[in-house]
Amino acid sequence: MTKINYYTEEGLKKLKDQLQDMERVQRPIISAQIGEAIDKGDLSENAEYDAAKEAQGILEMKIAKLQAVIMNARIIDETNIDTTRALILSNVRIKNLSNNAEVTYTLVAENESDLKEKKISVDSPIGKGLLGKSVGDIADIETPRGILQFEILEITR
CATH class of the missing domain: 3.10.50.30 (Transcription elongation factor, GreA/GreB, C-terminal domain)
Known part of the structure; x- marks a missing residue:
């Protein structure tokens, strides 16, 4: 069962801005890092690749959680x-x-x-x-x- 969270318009906008930053800024940066690491060759011993993939996994988890919060958010009618x-x-x-x-x-x-x-x-x-x-x-x-x-x-x- 999902938890409904109540926000002010300002608070919900901050969450949406944070999500947009993750999706449009941070995600492409990590993708570029993964691409650079792949270009360096052998992935089995490539620490840069492993670090970038781990960062990507963490970011995707944060995005999913934030999307769920926003989906269940309600604006308070004062x-x-x-x-x-x-x-x-x-x-x-x-x-x-x-x-x-x-x-x-x-x-x-x-x-x-x-x-x-x-x-x-x-x-x-x-x-x-x-x-x-x-x-x-x-x-x-x-x-x-x-x-x-x-x-x-x-x-x-």
């Missing part, structure tokens, strides 16, 4: 999303109750997460703990250091 609860694409401002530090995260799909941009996956421990919570709720989030408590201060889109 107009129908409840803004009173923390859901995917919500901007959630939280306060760590142990040190009073505040931070705002955007909850996104796994493949769109980027901690530098404060985008966390809904499948991460913090993302899972925040999902479904409302302003004022306390989220108990299990981390390697133990359970941390976060208060939901604000939810926006």
Whole structure:
């Protein structure tokens, strides 16, 4: 059974661009490397040929996986999303109750997460703990250091 993944339009476009790069840029480069290695003669002891074939196999596997992800991707319609609860694409401002530090995260799909941009996956421990919570709720989030408590201060889109 295939897993449906939800993306923003921007996130899905990035995946499609990545696939296009693999198919139209990386694939021809590897094919050229294989051709050059074949031109050098005996393939039984040709390390360049073996390396290029291995790289080709890895690339083809990545392409197939990415094609499957894109085929099962759905774009999130933000107009129908409840803004009173923390859901995917919500901007959630939280306060760590142990040190009073505040931070705002955007909850996104796994493949769109980027901690530098404060985008966390809904499948991460913090993302899972925040999902479904409302302003004022306390989220108990299990981390390697133990359970941390976060208060939901604000939810926006």
